[in-house]
Amino acid sequence: MKSNGWLHSFRHSSPYINAHRGRTVVLTIPGDAVEHENFINIIHDIALLSSLGVRLVVAFGARPQIQNRLDDAGLESSFSRSLRITPESHLSLVMEATGGLRAHLESQLSMGLVNSPMHNARIRVSSGNYVTAKPVGVLDGIDFGYTGKVRRVDVAGIEKLLEQGHIVLLPPMGYSPTGDAFNLLYEDVGSQVAAALQAEKLIVFIDDQGLLEQDGSLIRELTARQAPERLADGTVSGHDADLLRAACDACVKGVRRAHIISYVNDGALLEELFTRDGTGTLVSGDHYEQIRQARAEDIGGILGLIEPLEEQGILVRRPREMLETDIEHFVVAERDGTIVGCAALHNYPDEGAGELSCFAVDAAYRRAGRGDEILLMVEKQARSQGIQKLFVLTTQTEHWFRERGFQPSTVQALPGPKLASYNTQRNSKVFFKPL
Structure with missing residues (x-):
């Protein structure tokens, strides 16, 4: 008797389920993904991973949400070096947008509707001041104001929550010992946290299947040594280039692998983790690993x-x-x-x-x-x-x-x-x- 397709897939996923149980995986999710119709499926998949014993940290972005707040207030926002310049007059709106999105994500992860994948999931979500930041400062004569970068990660605090089975939710905000708040790149938060935790994997969501060649085909694998070539020749550019740099940085600092996958395709996260070849682009620190x-x-x-x-x-x-x-x-x-x-x-x-x-x-x-x-x-x-x-x-x-x-x-x-x-x-x- 021939097995059903789902049964065959389930059986072949069991080694990967066992391999990921108890391991730390950091997800980096852009604000655009939160607004996409497939995001509810990503939420369901996160709940499934948590139920399978995967230790999850979710670093989320809020760029479109911040932009909407600034537009509503009639304020213009400018960028340099892929960073939003955050003057003091914008900071409160940045914090409002980020805080609102954090509350939305917590509510989504708290769903427990009958006849839904989240029924009886009972997920505990925690967030807090686990990222210490410092200001970017002045670059090329431009004062970036309250735009910052990661200075230190509270590894012990995050690990304690993970050991208790919590999903740790990290906004694109960091705080300084002087009490200041800074607007951070979510990919920098995800990369630095993954490295600090020595995570098994860093998952980076983008709107394409993964990183693409110039002819539109998928780049299935890259090492940190190969990445500069793709960046130099323009194969990977724009925000994708920033994400690739963040993935490489994490791998060089000890993260075993980074995966750049689609937030548009339903099930991309599960397929990347629980099948041999996955769906997106695999980034590693060194192919000899x-x-x-x-x-x-x-x-x-x-x-x-x-x-x-x-x-x-x-x-x-x-x-x-x-x-x-x-x-x-x-x-x-x-x-x-x-x-x-x-x-x-x-x-x-x-x-x-x-x-x-x-x-x-x-x-x-x-x-x-x-x-x-x-x-x-x-x-x-x-x-x-x-x-x-x-x-x-x-x-x-x-x-x-x-x-x-x-x-x-x-x-x-x-x-x-x-x-x-x-x-x-x-x-x-x-x-x-x-x-």
Whole structure:
């Protein structure tokens, strides 16, 4: 009997549910999202995450709400460096707009209507002066007034609320020891709080599916090292650029991953957290964080990855016992608990050479640059071991290696021990690359 689609999805989401239980996730929600018709679904999804034991911090923005207050009062607002200039005469209206939006969010998270996803949710929401701020000051001769930036986060205070099961709601406001209030960027609040808490994830909501290429296609992954290129060439610009910088800053400071997702698409939050590939743009501090030294518990995942390639004759067959013996030579690419790539490095110190072997990448990730990242990791390890050149034996992937600097060589050029075990029936081609 074939399972229903929802049942299949539910079963496959269980590892992610377990992985996120007890972890801290920071959500950054712009004021535009609060006014969108899909926001009620985001509220329901936040309630679901809370019921599943995810520790949630919500940093919200209020830019359109502030603008409406200023417009109603007949006051003009100006911006510089993507920051609203906040003179003292505007501050009370900024605080009114922010306070009103905070009350609205608390009311939405307190819903408990029968026959709704929020029924009996009993969510506790807390907010307060957990962000200490300082003024931006004068930049390029412009006095930003009561516009500020995050100075310090009360980690102990937030952690205490999270331990009690509260959702912590943080407005785009900060306070100074002198009693002043400052208008903050919500993305800065979210990024700095996520870093201070060493959160598992930072979720950034935007109106698109995620960050987009210039042709409109989705950028699925970026590292903090790659982001400046996209910013410099104009691929990511405007407010999206500010959000990307905030996401990168959080990741560089220790947040495991940031996800830039849509507040327009229903279920984007759940799909990003509870499926392997998600829906938006993944930002990480360094791609090597996903590529690591293999451990004994990875053997099953490696076997699942290489067995189809062994059956096709692309890789030499390796029984489990051999992997158990050689596991210390392997690196793996891991994505949400699944091994999606692997490679082994064997050192021949007498010849100053190293063999790259058992190189495999899941078919779904071969165009995402995963193979190149694994190769870079192996080359880095090889150099650290004093290896001067890498060699690889291949029967079907010679062009991939040649495109990456490997040059054709002869069987006789192999190190002595490898030459002695060369399988003439496979007739593998030999390629070397100097390091």
